[in-house]
Amino acid sequence: MARPASKHPTDGELQILRILWANSSCTLAEVCDGLREHRDVATTTVATMLKVMLDKKLVKRDAATGRTYRWSAAVSQEKTAGSLLGKLVDGVFEGSASRLVAHLVETQRFSEQELAELEELVDAKRRSGQKKVKGGK
Secondary structure, eight states, X not given: OOXXXXXXXXXXXXXXXXXXXXXXXXXXXXXXXXXXXXXOOOHHHHHHHHHHHHHTTSEEEEEOSTTOEEEEEXXXXXXXXXXXXXXXXXXXXXXXXXXXXXXXHHHSOOOHHHHHHHHHHHHHHHHTTSOOOTTOO
């Protein structure tokens, strides 16, 4: 039995979304060029991926000229990040965002500036009474 389609983008779909977020809108050829900077990919494969992403409502397609379409992201980078982080927190950290943050703090290197930014985010979260803070979920 086939696995049900996920509303979350796959790794390949995320690569396409990053290209679209960076460029506002692109033709199929422009998306292919962006992907080929990282890996070899057939134009037909990218066209199929874009069609699947259209069905998942991750991208929009607008007619430009003739038979050429312009593709753009239908979801924001922030919304996508929040959705994927929520899936990670629920699936790996049993719903505990603090366990995710603790894991990152314990396993990643941070510059002094990044540590100061993290401290400011925690302070802002405390001051806000747990309301959403810039970039948060």
